[in-house]
Amino acid sequence: xxxxxxxxxxxxxxxxxxxxxxxxxxxxxxxxxxxxxxxxxxxxxxxxxxxxxxxxxxxxxxxxxxxxxxxxxxxxxxxxxxxxxxxxxxxxxxxxxxxxxxxxxxxxxxxxxxxxxxxxxxxxxxxxxxxxxxxxxxxxxxxxxxxxxxxxxxxxxxxxxxxxxxxxxxxxxxxxxxxxxxxxxxxxxxxxxxxxxxxxxxxxxxxxxxxxxxxxxxxxxxxxxxxxxxxxxxxxxxxxxxxxxxxxxxxxxxxxxxxxxxxxxxxxxxxxxxxxxxxxxxxxxxxxxxxxxxxxxxxxxxxxxxxxxxxxxxxxxxxxxxxxxxxxxxxxxxxxxxxxxxxxxxxxxxxxxxxxxxxxxxxxxxxxxxxxxxxxxxxxxxxxxxxxxxxxxxxxxxxxxxxxxxxxxxxxxxxxxxxxxxxxxxxxxxxxxxxxxxxxxxxxxxxxxxxxxxxxxxxxxxxxxxxxxxxxxxxxxxxxxxxxxxxxxxxxxxxxxxxxxxxxxxxxxxxxxxxxxxxxxxxxxxxxxxxxxxxxxxxxxxxxxxxxxxxxxxxxxxxxxxxxxxxxxxxxxxxxxxxxxxxxxxxxxxxxxxxxxxxxxxxxxxxxxxxxxxxxxxxxxxxxxxxxxxxxxxxxxxxxxxxxxxxxxxxxxxxxxxxxxxxxxxxxxxxxxxxxxxxxxxxxxxxxxxxxxxxxxxxxxxxxxxxxxxxxxxxxxxxxxxxxxxxxxxxxxxxxxxxxxxxxxxxxxxxxxxxxxxxxxxxxxxxxxxxxxxxxxxxxxxxxxxxxxxxxxxxxxxxxxxxxxx
Numbered sequence: 001x002x003x004x005x006x007x008x009x010x011x012x013x014x015x016x017x018x019x020x021x022x023x024x025x026x027x028x029x030x031x032x033x034x035x036x037x038x039x040x041x042x043x044x045x046x047x048x049x050x051x052x053x054x055x056x057x058x059x060x061x062x063x064x065x066x067x068x069x070x071x072x073x074x075x076x077x078x079x080x081x082x083x084x085x086x087x088x089x090x091x092x093x094x095x096x097x098x099x100x101x102x103x104x105x106x107x108x109x110x111x112x113x114x115x116x117x118x119x120x121x122x123x124x125x126x127x128x129x130x131x132x133x134x135x136x137x138x139x140x141x142x143x144x145x146x147x148x149x150x151x152x153x154x155x156x157x158x159x160x161x162x163x164x165x166x167x168x169x170x171x172x173x174x175x176x177x178x179x180x181x182x183x184x185x186x187x188x189x190x191x192x193x194x195x196x197x198x199x200x201x202x203x204x205x206x207x208x209x210x211x212x213x214x215x216x217x218x219x220x221x222x223x224x225x226x227x228x229x230x231x232x233x234x235x236x237x238x239x240x241x242x243x244x245x246x247x248x249x250x251x252x253x254x255x256x257x258x259x260x261x262x263x264x265x266x267x268x269x270x271x272x273x274x275x276x277x278x279x280x281x282x283x284x285x286x287x288x289x290x291x292x293x294x295x296x297x298x299x300x301x302x303x304x305x306x307x308x309x310x311x312x313x314x315x316x317x318x319x320x321x322x323x324x325x326x327x328x329x330x331x332x333x334x335x336x337x338x339x340x341x342x343x344x345x346x347x348x349x350x351x352x353x354x355x356x357x358x359x360x361x362x363x364x365x366x367x368x369x370x371x372x373x374x375x376x377x378x379x380x381x382x383x384x385x386x387x388x389x390x391x392x393x394x395x396x397x398x399x400x401x402x403x404x405x406x407x408x409x410x411x412x413x414x415x416x417x418x419x420x421x422x423x424x425x426x427x428x429x430x431x432x433x434x435x436x437x438x439x440x441x442x443x444x445x446x447x448x449x450x451x452x453x454x455x456x457x458x459x460x461x462x463x464x465x466x467x468x469x470x471x472x473x474x475x476x477x478x479x480x481x482x483x484x485x486x487x488x489x490x491x492x493x494x495x496x497x498x499x500x501x502x503x504x505x506x507x508x509x510x511x512x513x514x515x516x517x518x519x520x521x522x523x524x525x526x527x528x529x530x531x532x533x534x535x536x537x538x539x540x541x542x543x544x545x546x547x548x549x550x551x552x553x554x555x556x557x558x559x560x561x562x563x564x565x566x567x568x569x570x571x572x573x574x575x576x577x578x579x580x581x582x583x584x585x586x587x588x589x590x591x592x593x594x595x596x597x598x599x600x601x602x603x604x605x606x607x608x609x610x611x612x613x614x615x616x617x618x619x620x621x622x623x624x625x626x627x628x629x630x631x632x633x634x635x636x637x638x639x640x641x642x643x644x645x646x647x648x649x650x651x652x653x654x655x656x657x658x659x660x661x662x663x664x665x666x667x668x669x670x671x672x673x674x675x676x677x678x679x680x681x682x683x684x685x686x687x688x689x690x691x692x693x694x695x696x697x698x699x700x701x702x703x704x705x706x707x708x709x710x711x712x713x714x715x716x717x718x719x720x721x722x723x724x725x726x727x728x729x730x731x732x733x734x735x736x737x738x739x740x741x742x743x744x745x746x747x748x749x750x751x752x753x754x755x756x757x758x759x760x761x762x763x764x765x766x767x768x769x770x771x772x773x774x775x776x777x778x779x780x781x782x783x784x785x786x787x788x789x790x791x792x793x794x795x796x797x798x799x800x801x802x803x804x805x806x
């Protein structure tokens with residue numbers, strides 16, 4: 001009996017546990033578990049396992065590893081799994097976006113750039129578009145202050161996929177050219193931002209040609225005790241009189257966690273730089289502007305008292321986010337996510353500076369409030385069972401509203417166009433370890449997306465009294481931007497990929513995806529363009545894949561190779577849009593086909609001097625087949641009247657499959673710790689692209705650009721000096737047919753000159769919960785424009801902000 005009781009007691013307090021990474025779920029070998037009372041230590045084996053024997057449930061244990069935060073628990077808290085969080089500085093080596101689950105960067109062949117919460121707070125960007133402009137290999141184009149279109153590897157807009165919290169933002173009306181939707185995610189709610197370069201169609205499908213920008217909002221975690229944390233933030237900037245404020249509230253306990261954020265930003269008209277080192281004294285200056293608004297009428301344009309102020313650029317924006325997490329099962333967490341973003345009217349600065357007969361053309365050209373509403377429910381599975389072992393199922397609904405309002409000088413006719421998109425999506429993304437050590441993993445999932453587009457238009461002849469608009473005298477028919485009978489765009493896809501760590505030096509990655517798309521469109525009323533049968537239906541199927549290989553001769557060196565195929569199926573904007581820009585009219589193309597992409601990439605990464613310094617370089621070559629570009633079209637005739645303008649012959653364009661084109665380039669980045677607290681960052685990006693068929697340069701190919709920074713980084717404060725620069729782009733390097741790159745916005749239409757600017761950034765922690773920040777941007781007040789932009793870049797800017805947590 002005594003022996004039986006002894007055996008029972010020992011068994012009761014002996015338990016085998018497994019220690020894993022809280023982000024990647026990978027087993028952790030070499031973790032020390034120390035009993036604080038007895039001093040005994042146990043170390044996890046190659047399977048992450050440790051067998052513990054304890055006398056009671058109140059003993060305190062320390063769990064630690066050099067790459068992870070130390071965890072202190074009592075024996076009563078011990079479960080089958082012990083999760084360790086990577087040290088903060090190690091979070092940049094954790095990647096969430098490539099397979100939609102957390103993985104270690106050294107086992108992924110793709111080029112990836114990551115901004116952690118610490119980076120985001122340090123940069124203190126006015127919008128999420130401005131935030132992207134600080135990432136090596138990414139440029140941001142701006143047509144107005146309220147926008148920003150990221151360019152990745154010579155591709156932008158509907159060739160770059162935007163994702164927030166696992167939900168694709170790209171919808172059926174994401175256009176070719178320039179998009180402004182990246183600002184609808186508030187930078188104040190971001191925990192991290194990841195950019196995956198190159199085609200990632202295996203996991204993300206259509207649109208992910210140039211790359212994927214994945215925004216991750218605040219991560220929720222449970223806590224042992226009831227915990228509250230609130231954050232206040234305020235910033236003022238002089239260059240556009242920015243006033244931004246944000247308030248956040250975080251609460252958690254054992255069974256739930258919640259995060260709430262409300263942020264508001266107001267921007268006045270933007271000032272450009274005055275120091276014109278390039279010698280073009282009048283380039284970009286705004287001598288005349290329109291004072292017309294939705295309620296006020298002025299027959300003629302007005303003189304700008306300060307041509308360095310870009311009139312009609314100001315706007316304001318409101319963002320609200322709510323997240324809630326609770327357990328559905330001991331291995332399943334539910335995350336409810338609600339996001340809402342809205343703006344005031346946003347003037348289209350580029351269009352408002354168009355000229356006609358020696359004066360401004362438009363008295364009004366503005367976007368109505370840009371609204372994005374998202375609700376999602378995500379079930380996260382961790383160590384569950386069967387095919388639902390580890391991963392997530394995400395069900396989401398989005399509603400996006402856009403509008404465009406314009407009127408020309410000399411006319412009382414105001415045309416308004418309204419777009420509304422409903423997007424329903426279901427994503428299922430899982431993985432399963434095929435071995436106990438986790439060196440072979442299978443990833444698999446599916447995606448279902450349905451877009452419903454409603455497009456309306458109205459024409460109003462205004463009634464005026466003096467300078468007041470008092471009503472509408474008459475209505476007239478106006479062309480809708482998209483098919484007025486409604487349109488849909490749906491896709492269904494399944495994918496699988498396999499990753500095997502062959503040994504400590506070699507890793508193999510392969511993946512494949514099958515995607516099917518269906519587009520339907522119907523026109524009820526055609527005014528300028530007559531569509532045959534008033535209906536359109538296009539269906540496409542594509543098989544895409546990738547194969548990657550990683551060789552690590554030593555732990556500090558990584559050589560990667562990747563071959564991949566991507567595709568983009570034409571959406572409603574590609575097929576059915578009618579719009580005018582820069583003297584050209586874009587009309588529908590009822591015979592448009594998907595464009596395909598084939599890419600080869602080699603990368604090299606090296607860590608040096610105790611792993612604190614690193615160097616990365618990636619070189620790629622991309623072949624586009626049946627690539628879509630704007631090209632003269634006669635499908636609907638050689639003369640078309642639209643919004644009071646007559647377009648003929650070469651001025652009538654349509655998105656067209658043009659054959660083959662190529663893009664090649666390279667991005668280099670380095671981080672060097674010169675002394676203990678003296679650190680430097682360098683990046684350089686080079687891109688070239690041309691069509692094989694017409695020997696024309698491709699649009700959206702920026703000139704050589706990069707940045708160099710050096711700073712002192714202390715625990716309590718930091719200060720850094722940065723130089724951002726761009727090479728020139730000559731006239732012969734522009735695509736002069738499409739008109740996407742805004743050649744007419746360059747000096748004398750000769751191309752973009754070289755520029756460089758210096759910025760100073762400093763942060764100081766007055767208390768552990770009180771941080772102040774001071775930024776002096778464009779110190780020498782240099783005048784320049786980012787490539788492809790209508791908007792001149794900001795001149796000298798003094799920005800001050802304060803952040804307080806309690």
